[in-house]
Amino acid sequence: xxxxxxxxxxxxxxxxxxxxxxxxxxxxxxxxxxxxxxxxxxxxxxxxxxxxxxxxxxxxxxxxxxxxxxxxxxxxxxxxxxxxxxxxxxxxxxxxxxxxxxxxxxxxxxxxx
Amino acid sequence: xxxxxxxxxxxxxxxxxxxxxxxxxxxxxxxxxxxxxxxxxxxxxxxxxxxxxxxxxxxxxxxxxxxxxxxxxxxxxxxxxxxxxxxxxxxxxxxxxxxxxxxxxxxxxxx
Numbered sequence: 001x002x003x004x005x006x007x008x009x010x011x012x013x014x015x016x017x018x019x020x021x022x023x024x025x026x027x028x029x030x031x032x033x034x035x036x037x038x039x040x041x042x043x044x045x046x047x048x049x050x051x052x053x054x055x056x057x058x059x060x061x062x063x064x065x066x067x068x069x070x071x072x073x074x075x076x077x078x079x080x081x082x083x084x085x086x087x088x089x090x091x092x093x094x095x096x097x098x099x100x101x102x103x104x105x106x107x108x109x110x111x112x113x
Numbered sequence: 114x115x116x117x118x119x120x121x122x123x124x125x126x127x128x129x130x131x132x133x134x135x136x137x138x139x140x141x142x143x144x145x146x147x148x149x150x151x152x153x154x155x156x157x158x159x160x161x162x163x164x165x166x167x168x169x170x171x172x173x174x175x176x177x178x179x180x181x182x183x184x185x186x187x188x189x190x191x192x193x194x195x196x197x198x199x200x201x202x203x204x205x206x207x208x209x210x211x212x213x214x215x216x217x218x219x220x221x222x223x224x
Contacts, residue, residue: 092212
């Protein structure tokens with residue numbers, strides 16, 4: 001098992017550009033989440049999904065879109081990047097069998113100029 | 114609103130000394146509680162978790178945590194700190210796909 005994978009590892013964008021952060025898991029987990037990490041702020045939940053076709057907003061959803069067409073993939077879209085979206089993004093997955101335990105990906109470091 | 118608070122932003126201890134990192138939670142019901150560790154430039158590693166039952170939880174790397182419902186706390190402890198324990202520690206609470214994280218405690222270990 002590769003676990004939770006994220007691509008790219010690092011990305012530089014200009015203000016206004018769009019991009020998609022990819023997240024995939026091969027553990028057949030129902031639940032997936034996106035977090036952003038900023039210095040002194042811990043991790044904050046952006047969006048989450050409880051299964052294919054079902055997504056919901058977290059604490060800081062503005063400026064981000066998600067969809068979940070398959071169990072394995074949960075991409076995060078930035079439609080028009082802003083400098084405030086400079087952050088490290090973590091994807092995580094979990095399932096009922098290990099209630100609450102989230103498995104985190106290695107992160108994507110995003111710089112918006 | 115649900116919240117997790119780590120009162121200490123930065124703690125410095127000497128190698129071999131004991132360690133306690135504080136975590137308080139505010140939820141309508143007792144959430145599942147976790148401690149994660151993050152080394153510089155790395156991802157998150159789960160140290161331990163509490164769901165129910167025994168209030169003293171053992172984790173990896175010699176860490177343990179005690180859940181105290183009366184104090185809404187879930188403090189992390191280690192009897193003897195090693196230099197390799199220097200990292201940032203995050204307490205988190207929640208369920209399944211929705212975790213609320215504290216802002217983290219940076220641990221420095223002096224030789």
